[in-house]
Amino acid sequence: MKQAMIIMNPSSGKENALKHVSSVKDILLDQGYEVTVKETEKERDATNFCVTACEQSCDLVVSIGGDGTLHETINGFIDQDHRPKLGIVPLGTVNDFARALQIPLQPEKAIQTLTSSRVQTVDMGRLNDQLFVNVVAAGSIAESLSSVTSEDKSKLGAFAYLKEGIKELMSSHAHPLHIRYDGQTWEGESPLFLAALTNSVGGFEKLAPDAAVDDGLLHCFIIKDLHLFNTLTASLSLLFGSLKNHKDVIYFTAKHVSVSSAEAVRTNVDGEEGPPLPINLSTMPRHIEVIVPEED
Numbered sequence: 001m002k003q004a005m006i007i008m009n010p011s012s013g014k015e016n017a018l019k020h021v022s023s024v025k026d027i028l029l030d031q032g033y034e035v036t037v038k039e040t041e042k043e044r045d046a047t048n049f050c051v052t053a054c055e056q057s058c059d060l061v062v063s064i065g066g067d068g069t070l071h072e073t074i075n076g077f078i079d080q081d082h083r084p085k086l087g088i089v090p091l092g093t094v095n096d097f098a099r100a101l102q103i104p105l106q107p108e109k110a111i112q113t114l115t116s117s118r119v120q121t122v123d124m125g126r127l128n129d130q131l132f133v134n135v136v137a138a139g140s141i142a143e144s145l146s147s148v149t150s151e152d153k154s155k156l157g158a159f160a161y162l163k164e165g166i167k168e169l170m171s172s173h174a175h176p177l178h179i180r181y182d183g184q185t186w187e188g189e190s191p192l193f194l195a196a197l198t199n200s201v202g203g204f205e206k207l208a209p210d211a212a213v214d215d216g217l218l219h220c221f222i223i224k225d226l227h228l229f230n231t232l233t234a235s236l237s238l239l240f241g242s243l244k245n246h247k248d249v250i251y252f253t254a255k256h257v258s259v260s261s262a263e264a265v266r267t268n269v270d271g272e273e274g275p276p277l278p279i280n281l282s283t284m285p286r287h288i289e290v291i292v293p294e295e296d
């Protein structure tokens with residue numbers, strides 16, 4: 001019999017996760033799965049559950065929660081030969097990975113997507129010894145993103161991040177960054193380095209418009225020291241997808257990137273606080289299969 005594991009975070013999605021579990025379970029039972037439900041209680045639980053799912057050769061893992069739960073779930077795939085298919089019921093504020101894969105953001109519709117026969121093979125990123133699905137940010141703007149409050153997230157959604165980012169740009173605090181990518185080097189002061197795997201970053205679906213989920217590339221942006229008068233144009237570029245053409249932005253794609261600094265600099269990984277610099281990034285091309293909606 002086919003095996004499925006549901007991994008759900010009861011605290012995500014304004015604590016609405018529990019009410020969706022039974023419909024997910026029913027849909028999977030209808031499809032002939034034997035279903036195990038795992039409820040997270042703390043950090044890393046989702047990773048440990050997913051490791052078990054891999055070791056037990058499960059066919060499917062469904063993550064019910066926000067980007068934090070998804071990030072922890074996919075980290076269970078690290079170094080595993082058997083990786084179950086992934087289903088996603090997005091309950092977070094931003095849900096970048098679901099946006100990039102056109103998985104509906106309304107939980108009820110996302111649950112229906114689990115009946116789809118279409119799967120998309122997707123790249124994962126590797127940062128030191130962890131995986132990521134969406135984006136790594138380093139620099140003072142990344143630090144400020146980790147301080148976005150849950151209250152602001154509920155009230156403002158993705159704009160909560162833009163608000164913090166603009167506040168940081170106005171103070172124009174840059175760190176000296178040393179960035180090596182595919183044999184090239186960039187050195188300079190920057191308030192933000194971003195490496196994106198998908199087109200959706202922080203809820204802005206046009207930030208990296210060229211990033212395909214299976215192109216095997218990190219789409220990287222270095223924002224150079226911005227002055228106050230540039231803040232507005234940079235924010236508009238973020239919204240309308242021309243960030244890479246902004247005169248104070250360096251854009252490149254690479255398979256391997258390392259970022260270090262002479263100063264202590266924090267990172268943000270898939271929306272959660274990450275390790276401090278230095279970091280090594282690489283792509284793991286077409287590493288997992290995700291259930292996505294049928295084509296129209």
Ligand SMILES: Nc1ncnc2c1ncn2[C@@H]1O[C@H](COP(=O)(O)OP(=O)(O)OP(=O)(O)O)[C@@H](O)[C@H]1O
Pocket residue numbers: 009010011012013014040041042043044045065066067068069070072091092093094095153271272
């Ligand atoms: N039972 C629990 N109670 C509180 N926190 C939990 C629990 N289980 C897991 N967590 C932690 O909650 C964190 C945030 O979860 P997640 O991002 O999925 O939800 P969210 O905050 O609603 O989403 P978003 O950040 O997109 O708004 C996870 O990284 C995880 O470590």
